[in-house]
Amino acid sequence: MAHISLYRKYRSQTFDEVIGQAHVTTTLANALSGDRLHHAYLFTGPRGTGKTSTARILAKAVNCVEGPTATPCNRCDQCTGITSGSSVDVIEIDAASHGGVDDVRDLRDRVAFAPVAARMKVYIVDECHMLSTAGWNAFLKTVEEPPGHVLFVFATTEPHKVLDTILSRTQRFDFKRIGAVELAQYCGALAEREGWQVEDGALDLVARAGEGSARDTLSILDQVVAFGGSDITVRGVVDVLGTVGGDVLTETVDRIAAGDVAGLCVQVGRLADGGQDLRQYARDVIEHLRRLFLVQTAPDAKLVDGTPEQLEALTAQAQRIGRVELVRAMDLMAEAMAQMRRGNTRLPLEIALVKAALPEACGDPGALAARMDRLERRSGVDAAPAEVTPTAPTSPPQSAEPQPVAAAPTPDPAPTAEPTSTPDPTPTSEPTSTSERTPTPEPERAPEPEAQPAPAAAGGVDIDLVRSTWPALLDAVKTRSKRLHAFLSPAQPTTLSGGELALVFGPNSSFHAEQCASSEWREQLTAAFTDVLGEPLRVQCTVRDDSDAAPGHVGADAEEAAARSEATAVAESEAAEAAGELPDDDEAHERAVETLTRDLGATVVDDA
Ligand SMILES: [Zn+2]
Known part of the structure; x- marks a missing residue:
């Protein structure tokens, strides 16, 4: 037996069965009951919302042997003939395939004849916007002066393409998307x-x-x-x-909020390995972010569909991520979608997720706002003020212990989910005086209203974090100076202790090491570290002695000379750029993406 599609099998046969369009069906039913039917209707709305079904029910309503009635019987010859499409008096025209003027002329000639068996002739013109202008004009006469036995129903997904003269002569009903x-x-x-x-x-x-x-x-x-x-x-x-479940999306956003770059890359890898369509995933992430944003912005407006459980989960997650972070993540993902259309899907997606997770690594104003958002959230400032017990002017430190930081490999949303709780007033062993403290770990404090983000992310920066954010660090350095970026590029971060980061350079990069250690760049380097990690790390540069690998060593001087001239070239181009016009945002952005793509590409390959 041939399979009958659900849509055909369960096609609405009465006005009551049409879902989501009560504003249309009730009005039509009332018009039928009150004998106030128009001779021409225009049904507009997205595809699949019931326009044609409603038109057929209307045809049955006027022709049912028990009618005209708002509740056609669906048993008489007229009703069953219309349902099966065999009625000679109910004529369906698909303008998408019969848009030519000849059909309409033919129609105009035939419309004059009375119906064969039914009470009324009903013309249902589907996709009527596809009728040519000439077609419409041929139609117009009939619609303007319709014979009493004719009912027109025009249906269209694009009402703006329907001629004004037709619009003005029809009663219009807008079918809506169904919730x-x-x-x-x-x-x-x-x-x-x-x-x-x-x-x-x-x-x-x-x-x-x-x-x-x-x-x-x-x-x-x-x-x-x-x-x-x-x-x-x-x-x-x-x-x-090919979509992903809600739990995957929840996980993605939790990882963004927690700054868990590694976890995000692993997740994308898992989806890609599982044959997941990453474009679909990106669309789903955007939709999830949008839903979170709506729940967060207008919790009482009921703008988001869902079961009570889904809404509860959304509401809970909306409290774990800042509004600015959400908007920025949506922006980044939308940008990534555009790039994904051009071919490579995985890389733009990963870059967008990484940038969303690490506003510290980006220099744009949105990133700064997102960082502030995140810091406020973590320090509890953004908790609803009314719920916070008044405290002394200076909030006590929540803990002197190192806090789990942004890019911890395993996401644990719990610490960030808690900021609404009252800060623990118990004094810690560390005095809260203003006396000098060691730079690390520094207790997390609620920032002053105008506080700079730097100190709040302090504590817990370790060498693993430095390594995992190294591409982002290089990027941050590059936005400050391409020369410094060139010097720092060959460095390998090896150890971190007491706020001092040991960088090791290859034997051919002693000039680079020298430069990175020089006072000339110290400030810039420290600032970049503060940008990304929230801590002003100092660097200690050493050059690896590869005297065993002597063969290449003879050329070291030449290499060094090459490095010097490369650095000079970069400096020159930098100066030229500064002198000339600043590149527009798009270009700068394009370049930043390129850089991050390259850096990240290398990292991803390394990890694989
Ligand atoms: Zn009937």
Whole structure:
């Protein structure tokens, strides 16, 4: 037996069955009951929202032997003939395939004849915006002076393309996208009638993917059942849609909020290895961020669809990430989407996620705002002021112990999720005096209103963190000076103790090492470290002695000379750039992405 699609099988046959368009069906039913029907209607709205179904129900309503009635019987010859499409008096025209003027002329000639068997002739013109202007003009006469036995229903997804003269002669109904909750409930009812098992959350995914279209939603449900059988699981839906489950998205955003770069890269790798469409994943992340933003911005406005459990989870996560961070992450992901369309998918995605997770590594104003956002969140400043117990003017340090920092390899959203709690007033062993302290670890303090971000991220910076953020550090250095970047590039961070970072240079890079250690660059270097790590690390540079590998050593002087001239060249181009016009934002951005792409590309390859 041929498979009948769910959409056809369960196509609405009465006004009551049309979902999500009560504003249309109620008005039509009232017009029928009150004998106030127009002779021409225009149904507009997205595809799959019930325009054609409603037009057919209207045709049955006027022609049912028990009618005209708002509740056609669906049993009489007229009703069944219209349902099956065999009625000679209900004429469906698909303008997308018959947009030519000849058809319309033909129609105009035939419209004069009375209906054969029905009470009224009903013309349903689907995709009517596809009619040519000449076609419309041929139609116009009939619509202007319709014979009493004719009813027109024009349906279109693009009402702006419909001629004004037609618009003014029709009664217009706008069909709306159907809410995801309503669609999910509808799917649930169908599944029950079909005797299918449904796992919690599976139909929510189906409904969301249907984007407000009943037809699309049911066609997805069809695919899910064809693919996985009558046991409808989240996994099965995810496989069919190529979308990722909500838990993966929650994990992604938690990792962004925690600054967990390594975790994000691992996650992307896992999805890529699993054959996940990364573009779809990027779209899903953006949608998830958007939902978080709406929940955060207008919690009472009910702008987000979802079950109570989903909304609760969203609300909880919305408290773990700052608003500016959210907006910035959306921006970065949207940018990445544009780049992903051009080919490479993984790299732009990883770069966007890394940048979102590490506003410290980026110099743009959005990044600075995101950092402030994050710092405030971590220090509890952004907790709803009313809920915070008043404290002494200077908040006591929450803890003198090193705090888990941004890029800890395993994300633990818990510490960042807690800032709404009242700061622990218990004094710690460390006095809160202003006396000199060792630079690390420094207790985390609530920043003053105008505080610079630097000190708050202090504590817990270790060599692993330095290594994992090294590309970002290089990037931060490069935004300050390309020359310094050239000097620092060959360095390998090896150890970190007492705020002093040991950098080792290859035997051919002694000039680079010298420069990095020189007082000329100290300030810039320290500032870059503060930017990225929140700590003003000092550097100690040593040159590795590879005298064993002597063969290459003879050329060291030449290499060094080359390095010097390279640095000079960079300096010259830098000066030229400074003298000339500053590059526009797009260019600068393009370049920053290139740099990060290169750096990250190298890192990713190394890790693999
Ligand atoms: Zn009937």
